[in-house]
Amino acid sequence: MSQAEQRLREDRAMRDAARAVLIADFEHTKATFSVKGMASRVGGRISDGAKDVVEVAKAQADDKPGVIAVLVGAIVLWLGREPLLEALGLVDPDETEDGEAYAAPEGDEAPATSPQTPPESRRHS
Numbered sequence: 001m002s003q004a005e006q007r008l009r010e011d012r013a014m015r016d017a018a019r020a021v022l023i024a025d026f027e028h029t030k031a032t033f034s035v036k037g038m039a040s041r042v043g044g045r046i047s048d049g050a051k052d053v054v055e056v057a058k059a060q061a062d063d064k065p066g067v068i069a070v071l072v073g074a075i076v077l078w079l080g081r082e083p084l085l086e087a088l089g090l091v092d093p094d095e096t097e098d099g100e101a102y103a104a105p106e107g108d109e110a111p112a113t114s115p116q117t118p119p120e121s122r123r124h125s
Helices: 003-032 035-063 065-079 081-088 119-124
Strands: none
Touching: 035 065, 065 081
């Protein structure tokens, strides 16, 4: 075998090895940036941040239980504000959140009456 053939075989082997490394790197990059990979990374960061927030909240709750009780009470009152206001008579139960009264359904409306003539026209007739 000549020296040129030997060098050609070595170059081909080196080329094939480099191609295998490149393909492996490409597959690794595809797996890293896939939707599942991105979601797991973002989810991991969010869960780590949430764990930190919970730990801080626990420490603050141990130091200030009165503040937590007031906060929970305020949330409960806010969620139950409509029934409480109706029970106290401060809000009409037939009103919507916009303050407009509910319209009667179409079948329950009173029959339309004919318009009356204005009093001025009755005098001159």
